[in-house]
Structure formats: C-alpha cells, structure tokens
Amino acid sequence: MPEKKESHFFSTDLKSPMFIRDKEIYLSLFSGAKDEKRVGEASVWYLYSKNAASEIKEFSPSASIIIMLRNPVDMLYSQHSQFLYNCNENISSFEEALNAEEDRRRGLRIPPGVHFIESLFYRETVTYTEQVERYFNIFGRENVHIIIYDDFRNNTANVYRESLRFLKVNENFKPEFKTINPNKRLRSSKVRYLLQKPPQIVKSLGKVFIPRSLHQRLIKDLIFLNIKFEERPPMDIGLRKRLQAEFASEIEQLSKLLVRDLTHWYKT
Numbered sequence: 675m676p677e678k679k680e681s682h683f684f685s686t687d688l689k690s691p692m693f694i695r696d697k698e699i700y701l702s703l704f705s706g707a708k709d710e711k712r713v714g715e716a717s718v719w720y721l722y723s724k725n726a727a728s729e730i731k732e733f734s735p736s737a738s739i740i741i742m743l744r745n746p747v748d749m750l751y752s753q754h755s756q757f758l759y760n761c762n763e764n765i766s767s768f769e770e771a772l773n774a775e776e777d778r779r780r781g782l783r784i785p786p787g788v789h790f791i792e793s794l795f796y797r798e799t800v801t802y803t804e805q806v807e808r809y810f811n812i813f814g815r816e817n818v819h820i821i822i823y824d825d826f827r828n829n830t831a832n833v834y835r836e837s838l839r840f841l842k843v844n845e846n847f848k849p850e851f852k853t854i855n856p857n858k859r860l861r862s863s864k865v866r867y868l869l870q871k872p873p874q875i876v877k878s879l880g881k882v883f884i885p886r887s888l889h890q891r892l893i894k895d896l897i898f899l900n901i902k903f904e905e906r907p908p909m910d911i912g913l914r915k916r917l918q919a920e921f922a923s924e925i926e927q928l929s930k931l932l933v934r935d936l937t938h939w940y941k942t
Contacts, residue, residue, distance in 0.1 A: 675713075675714060675715060675716070676703035676704055676706075676715055677703075678703055679715075679716055679717075680716065680717045680718060680719075681693070681694040681700060681703060681715060681717055682694065682717040682719055682720070683695070683697075683700040683717075684717070684720060684723070684725070684726045684729040684730045684733065685717070685719055685720055685722075685723035685725060685726040685729070686725050686729065687723055687724050687725040688719055688722070688723050688790070688792055689790075689791070689792070690789050690790040691789060692789050692790070703715070711842075711843055712738075712841050712843055719790075719793070721741060721805045721806075721809075722792075722793075722798070722799050722805065724808070727739075727808050727809050727812045727813070728812055731812050731813065737813070737817070738813075738817050738818075738819070738840065738841060739809050739813055739817060739818045739819065740818075740819045740821065740837060740840070741806060741809065741818065741819070741820050741821065742820075742821040742822075742823055742826065743802055743806070743820065743821070743822055743823060743928075744822075744823035744824075745823070745824070745939040746800035746802065746917075746921045746924065746925070746939070747909070747914060747917045747918055747921065747939070747940075749799075749800060750768075750772075750796050750797075750799070750800060750917070751768055751906070751909050752906070753793070753796065753799065754768045754771055754796070755906055757793070757794075760789075761785065761787030761788075761789075762785065762787065762788055762789055762790055762793065762794070763785055763788075763794065764785035764786065764787070765783075765785075768909065768913070769910070769913050771794075771796065772796055772797070774794075775794070775795050775796060775797065778791070778794050778795065779795065797920075800921065800924070801924065802924065802928050803924060803927040803928045803931050806818075806820065806928070806931060806932070807931060810931075819836075819837060819840040820932060821833055821836075821837070822934070822936070830851045831848070831851065834849070834851075918939070918940035918941075919940065921939075921940060922937075922940040925937060925939050925940050
C-alpha cells in the first residue's frame, strides 16, 4: 500500500484538485513494491464514482475489491464533521447542510474552501445498493468482499482476518489495532483557510526565506495546533428518526442484495 492514501486515480467523473490524474505520478506511488503477493490502494470515493469500477477493471482485470459500508445515517453525520474539519463544508449545522443540497446543485451556497463539490450532495453518497451492485456486475460477487462497519468495530481482528483470507495472503499476521482518525474539529476555520490558501505575497516570501521542507513541516505543525480532538456530539434524535425513515427503503434493498438483514440501521 502506498504512503499516500486516497489517490482517487480511477474516478475520472469526479473533479477535485486533490485527486491524482497523471498516470506516471499514480504509478510512482507503488515504486517501492517488489515481489509482494498483493499491491493495492484505498480511495473512498471509488464507491460513489460511476466510472471507477470499470476503470479499475480495465487497468487490472483480476483486481479484488473490498468495500466497507456503514449505517448511512451515521456515515453522513461523520462525513459532515470531517468536511467541516477539512474546509470542504462551512455550514456547521448538519441538518442545515442536508437542506442545502438543492441550492448547491444550482451552484449556490458553495463553501469558499470546497475541493470536492459532488460530495456535498450528501444523500447521493449513501446510495449503497446501486454502488455495490455496480462492482458486483463488473467484477463478479466472488471478487468483491463486503465489510459491515458494525462488525469491524465490534470484532476488528476477526474482520481483518477474513479480509486477509479473501486476498489469499498470510492470515497469521496480527497488526496493532488502534484508532488513527478520531473525531476532531477546527479551533478556527479562518486559520485553516489561510493555511490552505495563503495570500500570494505570503507564498512568495515563504519560497524566498524558508526552505521547502521546513515550510511544509511548519504548515503541518500549524494545522495540528489548530485541531481540537473531541467526541462528536450525539445527533438530534428527531433528525435521526427522519433520516432513518428516509433511508429505510434503500437499506431494505441493500439487505436483499447482500442477503443480510441490515434493517436495524433504521429501526434502532
């Protein structure tokens, strides 16, 4: 697996300056690979992309696919929190951000720091049945391994071992499991915007007086100092129930596709 996560090379229908589009740059991510049995990468928006599955198939016909699915209500709440952190979102209220979807389709209320507009159409990102079925059709069910996040959270070691078995690699390897991406928020969104898109004069002076390596480290340190790690507050119970009702049909369709009852996602 390359050092850089989420290259999103195979999703040409999605537009973001953060996604790698140059094939040579993409391939260079794997320059350290030698005789490993498996080489892979992880880009979360491959599931949402309508092109990624066919593009991956064309590039690597024998590829194996692993997809992790989370309760859509919890997933969207977490996604909104992450977007506030990385400045892809500027509406602090989760409910208001959901209500802004239609305006954003018309090009209105777009956050100044947005780097991936399509992701702000929140409800589209959890049309799991259509997304998973696309991979089943292109790769065959036997080459697609589905993980339910609940299982991963409750029995991490077992789910990890099942993934190793699916990939036909050594099942005896036991890594240290720990949380590496806890919930966090910005102390100041203005500081984050400034660090992401500094004024041209600041960029010019930085290039003249600060070595590139030191400059990058300084930015990373400032970004970290602007972070506050804290538990995500519980979702409003009324909003949760409305979203559960809204996604009930989608969850039932997914249950049939996966031959697994996931209806507790909208009943709990």
